[in-house]
Amino acid sequence: MCEDILTKIISHPDAVNQEEVAAVLSDEEITPKLFSKADEIRRKYLGKDVYFRGIIEFSNYCRNNCLYCGIRGGNSVVQRYRMTPDEIVSRAEIILNEGIKTVVLQSGEDPFYTTDMIGEIVSRIKNLGMTITLSIGERDFYEYRYWKDLGADRYLMRHETADESLYAQLHPGDHFETRKAHLLELKRLWYEVGAGSMVGLPGQDDIALAKDILFTYQLDADMVGIGPFIPHPDTPLKDSAGGSLEKTLKMVALTRLFLPDANIPATTALGSISPQGRQMALQCGANVIMPNFTPSPYRAQYALYPNKICIMENDKACGKCSKLLVQNAGYEVSESHGYRRRIAKAHE
Ligand code: SAH
Numbered sequence: 001m002c003e004d005i006l007t008k009i010i011s012h013p014d015a016v017n018q019e020e021v022a023a024v025l026s027d028e029e030i031t032p033k034l035f036s037k038a039d040e041i042r043r044k045y046l047g048k049d050v051y052f053r054g055i056i057e058f059s060n061y062c063r064n065n066c067l068y069c070g071i072r073g074g075n076s077v078v079q080r081y082r083m084t085p086d087e088i089v090s091r092a093e094i095i096l097n098e099g100i101k102t103v104v105l106q107s108g109e110d111p112f113y114t115t116d117m118i119g120e121i122v123s124r125i126k127n128l129g130m131t132i133t134l135s136i137g138e139r140d141f142y143e144y145r146y147w148k149d150l151g152a153d154r155y156l157m158r159h160e161t162a163d164e165s166l167y168a169q170l171h172p173g174d175h176f177e178t179r180k181a182h183l184l185e186l187k188r189l190w191y192e193v194g195a196g197s198m199v200g201l202p203g204q205d206d207i208a209l210a211k212d213i214l215f216t217y218q219l220d221a222d223m224v225g226i227g228p229f230i231p232h233p234d235t236p237l238k239d240s241a242g243g244s245l246e247k248t249l250k251m252v253a254l255t256r257l258f259l260p261d262a263n264i265p266a267t268t269a270l271g272s273i274s275p276q277g278r279q280m281a282l283q284c285g286a287n288v289i290m291p292n293f294t295p296s297p298y299r300a301q302y303a304l305y306p307n308k309i310c311i312m313e314n315d316k317a318c319g320k321c322s323k324l325l326v327q328n329a330g331y332e333v334s335e336s337h338g339y340r341r342r343i344a345k346a347h348e
Pocket of ligand 1: 068069070106107108109135136137138156157158160197198227228229230231232269304305
């Protein structure tokens, strides 16, 4: 029965409901078939290319208190840091020197960086000829517009979970509708928009996960980042179980079936729960990798979750290491800017 659902997702994704997606998620026997279908579709539309994005985690200050996150404002143990615009731009130059043309600027929600400061950083990196993804959380709509006008290309803001009550529980004072409104505004402004979610949050069942898949499909997300939830010892969710490798990979593969041409990263969190996690993600639908270029000592302080990989690496090593990983998994390193390669009719 689940095989029929896979066929339906590929041919008529609009007609698929959340119960059907949940049925695939809970069926263990379908997994190999799901993974091979996802890889088949990825190769058909995107070939073997893997896009690279160098990530700079430039501040771990955060005004929010997301229950799962290691850099939540309420965590008084974590040592906080902020990089200066000069430091950020010089890291972007290092990324470019490694042959990577896209930079992701990520931080906690840190109002210290004003509209103009972010604008200045965007302009300076744009002058290097790079493509820029901002991942700095919810800001005012006029700011999104201003930065877009200055040349920001993409905005990465995971929706975290599309289950409204779970969203409200995990994000004190915040609501899924607000997150959704921000993502829609970013789409409207013609950013390439990255959404995405965590897998294995407390209370998250297969129906909740199915909502995540259908949400990113309906949003027509240009990028979808999916990683396992990993409990952090200094957060209220420290005793939770966390997400599994298999379920996270199934979410990646299902996303590929629904969005054949979206950019889907093999996330660092997947690599952190299993040494083979990122390779396996590439083999079941993922086509992007985001090597870490945050300089030491900051890198270890951007601890969203424990046991994050590459913390002790030489701070320029991740580019080379990720290239080897891609080749070993049987794919090819793309040197392009990695825009979404839109296909006119994904579902003929
Ligand atoms: N402030 C930015 C960046 C958030 S950090 C924003 O709001 O978009 C990047 C991502 O890390 C989050 O979107 C979340 O999905 C993930 N994350 C945070 N804590 C995590 C944890 N304990 N386990 C796994 N992923 C986590």
